[in-house]
Amino acid sequence: MKTLTKAIYLAVGLLFGTVPALYSQDMLAAQSPLDKQMEMIDSIALRDMLLNETAIFPAGELYDTWTNDRIRFNAELPDSFRVDLRGFTMPTTNTKITDIFGYRPRRRRVHNGLDIKVQKGDTIYAAFDGKVRITSFQRRGYGHYVVIRHNNGIETVYAHLSKKLVTEDEIVKSGQPIGLGGNTGRSTGSHLHFETLLMGKNINPALMFDFERQDVTNDFYTYRKGVHQEIDKKSGKIVESAEKLYHKVRQGESLSTIARKCGVSVNTLYRLNKMNSKTVIRPGQRIRYR
């Protein structure tokens, strides 16, 4: 798939002139009118093929496979990747955030998305152009949910829907209704659980979507490997710092053995986790060490 995709990208470059102009001009100059005509026909056929290809394999430059299972998967992410956010649609017109992205120390679990208050039956829209990868139901989890892979490389998840309006492998346009808001699965009160992923890795949707302002944060979002990104509330700009790293506590471990394993001091663990010498840790708990 990848080789084919690369060949197609090169072809796109030739078609739309991103391959050096001199080269393509020389090619044209050396052609007879008939050849030119033939090339036009070929171009149209090729363009149709390319449009089809983008539709069949959205973001084919990033993804090797297309499956209708597993939201998350392990893939080697590029060091950085720029996501084009232009052409977005807000998934809901509702603006109230009821839960943010990130680790919940109290519940000892990670919240992979953003929760937005919606009423049952509210229309949920596709965030960008793309293709529906998963439509499924998880009684104890996401309830009715939809996963879309977008042409810009991002995947989005829409969960706890009362109804799904699309089917797997369906091509969708930005702003197309894909479901209705609801309270299915593990959910208390109707809301939209919204996730954004890049190559199987969850990214904080707030870095791209500002539901309160009903706008994207910028025309482009740049993912950087190993970098923690946060939105500065005052400026609205993305602030970058070293990525936070966690250690999952195993049976028999103490803060001092964890500190040694992670190559940091016990005091660092105290500080990062708001702990002290009296804190009791339990297996399965996540301890931040960077």
Ligand SMILES: [Zn+2]
């Ligand atoms: Zn949620």
